[in-house]
Amino acid sequence: MNKDMAQEVIEILTSNIDTLWVIDCAILVFIMQAGFMCMETGLSRHKNSINVALKNAADFGVSVVIFWIFGFGLMFGTSYNGFFGTDLFFFKTDKAEYMTYFVFQAMFVATAATIISGAVAERMKFNGYLIMTVLATGIIYPIVGHWAWSSSYLSKYEAVDQLLAITGTVKTTGWLSDLGFVDFAGSTIVHSVGGWIALAAVIILGPRIGKYSEANKGKFTGSSFPLAVLGTLILWFGWFGFNGGSNGAMDEAVPLILINTFLAAAFGLLTGLGISYLRFKKPDPFYIILGPLAGLVAITAGCNSMTSVTSIFVGIIGAIVAIIVNEILNKFEIDDVVGAVPVHLAAGVWGTLAVGLFSDLSILDTGLDRFSQIKIQLIGIISIGAFTFISSFIILSLFNKFYPLRVSPVQEELGLNIAEHNAVSIEHDLITILDKQSESGDLKIRGPQDPFTAGGVIGLYYNKLMSKLETSEDEKNKWRERISKEVKLAVKVQENFLPKRNLKNYPVHGINIAAREVSGDFFSFYPHNDSIYFIIADVAGKGIHAGMVMAKASTLFEVLAQSKVDPDEMVFHMNNDLSNTKTAGMFVTSIVGEYSLITDEIRWVNAGHQPAILRDGQGKYNQFESLAPPLGVIKQKDKSVYNIQKTKLNGSRFYAFTDGLSESLNDKGDEIGIEGSIDIIEQNYNKDTNKQLDSITKTVISSGQNQKLSDDLTLISIGK
Numbered sequence: 230m231n232k233d234m235a236q237e238v239i240e241i242l243t244s245n246i247d248t249l250w251v252i253d254c255a256i257l258v259f260i261m262q263a264g265f266m267c268m269e270t271g272l273s274r275h276k277n278s279i280n281v282a283l284k285n286a287a288d289f290g291v292s293v294v295i296f297w298i299f300g301f302g303l304m305f306g307t308s309y310n311g312f313f314g315t316d317l318f319f320f321k322t323d324k325a326e327y328m329t330y331f332v333f334q335a336m337f338v339a340t341a342a343t344i345i346s347g348a349v350a351e352r353m354k355f356n357g358y359l360i361m362t363v364l365a366t367g368i369i370y371p372i373v374g375h376w377a378w379s380s381s382y383l384s385k386y387e388a389v390d391q392l393l394a395i396t397g398t399v400k401t402t403g404w405l406s407d408l409g410f411v412d413f414a415g416s417t418i419v420h421s422v423g424g425w426i427a428l429a430a431v432i433i434l435g436p437r438i439g440k441y442s443e444a445n446k447g448k449f450t451g452s453s454f455p456l457a458v459l460g461t462l463i464l465w466f467g468w469f470g471f472n473g474g475s476n477g478a479m480d481e482a483v484p485l486i487l488i489n490t491f492l493a494a495a496f497g498l499l500t501g502l503g504i505s506y507l508r509f510k511k512p513d514p515f516y517i518i519l520g521p522l523a524g525l526v527a528i529t530a531g532c533n534s535m536t537s538v539t540s541i542f543v544g545i546i547g548a549i550v551a552i553i554v555n556e557i558l559n560k561f562e563i564d565d566v567v568g569a570v571p572v573h574l575a576a577g578v579w580g581t582l583a584v585g586l587f588s589d590l591s592i593l594d595t596g597l598d599r600f601s602q603i604k605i606q607l608i609g610i611i612s613i614g615a616f617t618f619i620s621s622f623i624i625l626s627l628f629n630k631f632y633p634l635r636v637s638p639v640q641e642e643l644g645l646n647i648a649e650h651n652a653v654s655i656e657h658d659l660i661t662i663l664d665k666q667s668e669s670g671d672l673k674i675r676g677p678q679d680p681f682t683a684g685g686v687i688g689l690y691y692n693k694l695m696s697k698l699e700t701s702e703d704e705k706n707k708w709r710e711r712i713s714k715e716v717k718l719a720v721k722v723q724e725n726f727l728p729k730r731n732l733k734n735y736p737v738h739g740i741n742i743a744a745r746e747v748s749g750d751f752f753s754f755y756p757h758n759d760s761i762y763f764i765i766a767d768v769a770g771k772g773i774h775a776g777m778v779m780a781k782a783s784t785l786f787e788v789l790a791q792s793k794v795d796p797d798e799m800v801f802h803m804n805n806d807l808s809n810t811k812t813a814g815m816f817v818t819s820i821v822g823e824y825s826l827i828t829d830e831i832r833w834v835n836a837g838h839q840p841a842i843l844r845d846g847q848g849k850y851n852q853f854e855s856l857a858p859p860l861g862v863i864k865q866k867d868k869s870v871y872n873i874q875k876t877k878l879n880g881s882r883f884y885a886f887t888d889g890l891s892e893s894l895n896d897k898g899d900e901i902g903i904e905g906s907i908d909i910i911e912q913n914y915n916k917d918t919n920k921q922l923d924s925i926t927k928t929v930i931s932s933g934q935n936q937k938l939s940d941d942l943t944l945i946s947i948g949k
Contacts, residue, residue, distance in 0.1 A: 250479035251329050254499025257338035257470025262263035262343060264467055265871045268518065269347035271566045272451035277351045279652045284346045286359055291359055292342040292366035293441025295337045300338060301331060303371035305379050313372050313403030314379065333474055334834060337419055340471070345425030347567030350399070351429050351437050352641050355649045357634035364624055365426050373613045374418050375405035377410050409595035409602065410609035411588070414475035416580035417610060422617050424574025427565065429622035436564030438642065438802055442792035444760075463516050465494055468525045472532045482533055488870045489532040490525065493544030497524020499546035515568070516552060522572045523551035529579035535942035541582045542656030547576040548941050581610050632810055638802045642788040654682050674814050685913035690754040735761045736917040739945040742889075742926055750943035751779050755790035759827050762790035765945050767838070768885040769859070778815050782807060782860065786821065796821050796834045800860065802869035804836065807861030819858040820885045824878075831883055832875040836860050840889055842907060846880040848914075850907050882918075882948035884910060893929045918946045 261307050265287035270278045271450070292300075298306035299318045306314025320331055342362045349358065379402055412418050439445045451457055472490045476482050490724070501520020505513035527547025528540050530841065535543065554575040565571070597600060635641075640648035732754055739752040755762040764786045768775040768789045785806055789799040800821050807817060820841055822833025835841060837859030840852040857871050865871075913924035922944055929942060 230532075237490055240288040240908065242365075247478040248325055248329050250483075251333050251474050251477060254470035254474025255329075257467045258340065259467075260332070261336075261340060261467035261471065264460045264463030265340075265343045267345070267463060268457045268794070269350060269418075271453040271455070271457030271460060272347065272515075273350045274449070275452040276646055276704045277647065278452055280355065280645035280649050281346065281350050283650065284350075284355065285343055287355075287359060288342045288346060288362045289339045294337045295332075295363055295367040296335050296338045296371070297556045298367075300367050300371040301334065303368075304374040305333070306377065308379060308402060311376070311402060311407060312813065313375050315846050318760050337415060337471075338370055341423040342418045343429060344420065344569050344573050345427045348427035348569035349434060350563045350566040351488060351645065352434055352635050353430070355645075355668075356634055357628075357632065359898075360628065360632075361426070361430060361634075363756075364621065365423070369426065369621060370418075370422055371615055373617060376405040376613070377412055377418055377609065379403045379406065382558070398856040400589050400731070402754060405605075405609050405612070405932055408608065408768065409593075409597045411534075411595060411602075411606070412530045412581055412609070413533050414526075414529045415471045416526055416577040417613055420466050420526045420529065420578035421581070421610070421614065422571050422596045425617035426621045427569045428563075428574060429618055430634075431563055431565055431570070431750045433625050433629055436562050438638055438789060439792040440564050441559075441562045441759050442793055442795040442798065444757075444795075454518075454641070458514070461522060465521060465525065468494070468529075468860055472529055476533060485537075486532045486536055489528055489535060489540035492537055493524040493528035493532075493540045494521040495524075495544075495545070496541045497527070497544040497548040500545045501552065504549070504552055508790060519551050519555065519568050519572060522568075523547040523576040526576040527583065529577075529752065530580040531584040531588045533761055534584065534592040534644075536589075540588045541588065543580060544585075545833050547579050550574045550579045578610055578614070582606050622820075637806050638785055639788050639905055640808075644794060653925040664935055692755040708848050732756060733760075735824075735826070736918075736949045737761055737763060737945070737947050738921045738922055739763075740943070742942045750873070750889065750941035751783055751784060752943050752945045753786055755787060756794065760823055760825045762786075762796075762821075762823050763833075763945060763947065764790075764819060764821045765818050765885045765887065765943055766860075766948050767943070769816050769818070769891075775815060778807070778810075778817065778861075780819050781810060782819070795873070796823055796832055797871045797873050799856075800836050801865060802873040804858075804860040804862075804871075808864040810861070816862045818887075819860055824883075828877065829879065832876055832879045833883075833885075834871045836871055837862075839888060840888065840903060841874075842884040842886075842910070843876065844882045844884065844910070844914075848854050848911065852903065852910070878948045880949070884944065884946050884948055885943060886944040887945050890925070890929060890944060893942075922946060 259333045262285060266282050269285065275755065297320055297701030301313045301320045304317055306317040309315050322331075342365055345361060345365060346358065348631070349361075366467050407816035435606045437449065440449050463777075465891075466488055469487055473483055474595050476486060477771045498517060498521040501516040501518075501523075502512055504517040504520075505511070508516075509832060524547050527543050527550075528535075531543070551571040552566065553571075555565075556570040558570060560563055561568075567670045582603070583601070585606035588602075590597070590599065590602065593602065595605075597605065628634070636645065636648060646652040701878070735754070735756055737754050739754070741750055741752060746835050750765075751761070752765040766782055768778045768782070782803060789802060794802070800819070802823075803817075803819075818838040819836045820833055820838045821836070822831060824831045833841060834857070835853065835855030836857050838855065843851045843853065845851075853874055855872075855874075858865075859885060888902075888904060890909070891903055892900050909919075909925055909928055913921050913928060915921040916925065924946060926942060
């Protein structure tokens with residue numbers, strides 16, 4: 230074998246090794262999809278776990294198909310002035326190197342898509358999420374990827390001649406790569422892009438209902454931190470392929486890439502652990518998850534061009550940045566379930582900037598000095614961030630107007646597993662079976678069983694018990710009655726988990742007198758151990774339609790009050806849900822509030838309703854007006870439209886009533902108004918509030934024409 234032949238064989242073997250290396254790395258990146266699924270499912274509540282898992286599977290399929298159809302072409306095709314590609318759509322080739330590169334890049338685009346999934350979890354419609362995936366992976370990601378990475382289709386395999394045969398042109402570089410912007414494996418192109426889109430989406434969607442209520446602090450925790458930690462470790466494992474495969478070859482640069490990736494993550498984890506000890510005096514699981522992921526994202530941009538000591542520093546700062554941004558988001562009530570924005574956006578921005586600050590300029594090979602490299606990195610960060618956030622925010626906002634991306638409050642409270650996917654709940658089914666058993670006494674009925682859930686294990690033993698009972702005919706009748714009683718008792722015990730409507734221990738009273746068969750007025754109280762929620766509302770309209778709107782508003786109140794949502798957030802969600810409902814022009818005026826038994830403080834929001842009235846211990850009355858709009862008139866973007874009013878009762882009594890009182894007539898046939906309503910309340914004042922409300926009702930009816938109400942009369946009182 231001569232020297233030329235030997236060289237040719239070496240090149241072929243090297244090429245095959247490089248191809249095999251990239252394929253193996255692509256498989257590692259694919260495994261990251263499972264890591265995202267585990268982490269996001271573990272950090273979401275159990276009632277939404279199926280929805281989160283299905284999103285992670287579905288977005289992979291959607292993103293790969295869209296990328297094959299036109300995403301790859303937009304990203305790597307012939308460049309139009311460095312802004313986007315114009316060919317290579319429906320990508321096909323017989324070159325192994327090209328196939329390998331497509332597979333690897335397809336894994337990257339799927340990663341960018343699934344970053345968004347965790348941020349919007351627990352409140353976004355499944356179909357809306359798929360639409361957002363198409364936007365992210367088919368348009369935004371390929372375009373910004375073209376700006377910085379389009380030249381990689383040439384440089385990785387030095388295939389200028391082959392590419393010329395396909396595209397007919399040499400121009401393949403994007404405008405950012407022409408300037409010298411460097412993002413080795415995608416701290417910005419993949420992670421920050423996903424983070425920017427996630428930020429736009431969570432701002433549009435708003436936080437989960439009750440997430441930032443005072444009563445719910447610490448209650449919105451994940452369903453399984455062990456599963457979330459497993460997901461984190463899987464992501465860490467897959468990241469070696471993410472960064473290592475971006476080198477495009479198995480050469481002497483790979484060991485440095487891998488050790489930098491490993492060290493940045495490890496020190497990121499220790500940083501999260503250390504900060505959690507400083508803040509909470511104990512290891513916080515969320516910080517321990519946040520730390521290594523932020524370190525991985527931060528080092529991704531410069532893992533091939535930094536020393537190991539520098540990578541440690543980059544990982545530490547990445548974790549600190551992510552934790553700070555996470556706290557900032559919580560301060561402004563921007564709800565990111567899994568910390569996607571702090572980890573992928575914030576740490577990604579830091580990592581991309583760190584390339585200019587710390588990388589070996591000879592490895593970057595851009596021909597720029599240190600200051601110029603930093604400037605170009607900033608230009609890339611700002612331009613990509615601005616384009617991604619603004620375009621995604623505008624498109625999603627417009628789409629949201631025609632097809633609401635968020636599920637209804639009732640669906641959110643029920644859980645997306647059931648609301649979006651009709652998934653069954655073992656516990657719910659078991660209680661249904663027990664209830665049916667208690668009614669019929671039929672021992673042949675069997676409950677659902679599953680050795681992997683608490684309810685399923687109960688069902689398993691319950692079924693064994695039923696089977697044993699059936700085998701003994703002599704004992705069946707004796708046991709039938711006993712088991713039936715036990716089952717009824719079990720049902721009652723289950724019911725005791727729900728709050729009762731026994732209001733004896735609460736200083737609240739209400740009365741509703743309908744002028745017609747169906748009332749558009751309603752009031753309701755929802756008690757908790759240390760407080761009680763209340764609502765009084767008047768639907769603008771009469772008859773069946775008003776009754777249906779009233780039922781919808783009442784249901785929303787029940788759902789939100791059960792979750793201890795603050796009154797302003799409750800009214801905000803009720804308004805937006807009702808405004809999305811076709812109510813034939815009807816709207817609802819309402820007062821919604823909460824009274825605390827502990828502090829004696831009452832907090833309420835008035836949504837276009839008549840003023841609330843407060844009577845102090847000396848018989849003086851204060852009116853609390855409101856300029857907030859009624860519910861259902863127009864969709865609101867911010868809950869601050871509905872301001873909370875609050876005061877301590879200290880022996881005072883709080884009243885709220887519908888216009889059935891204020892528009893009732895006096896002896897002269899004139900409407901009594903608010904002042905007249907106050908006079909009636911005072912005239913009939915009684916320490917026994919029930920007697921007072923009854924007397925007020927009789928007074929209004931007796932003064933009306935034909936001794937009948939002209940409108941529904943609803944009145945509530947809070948306070949002793």
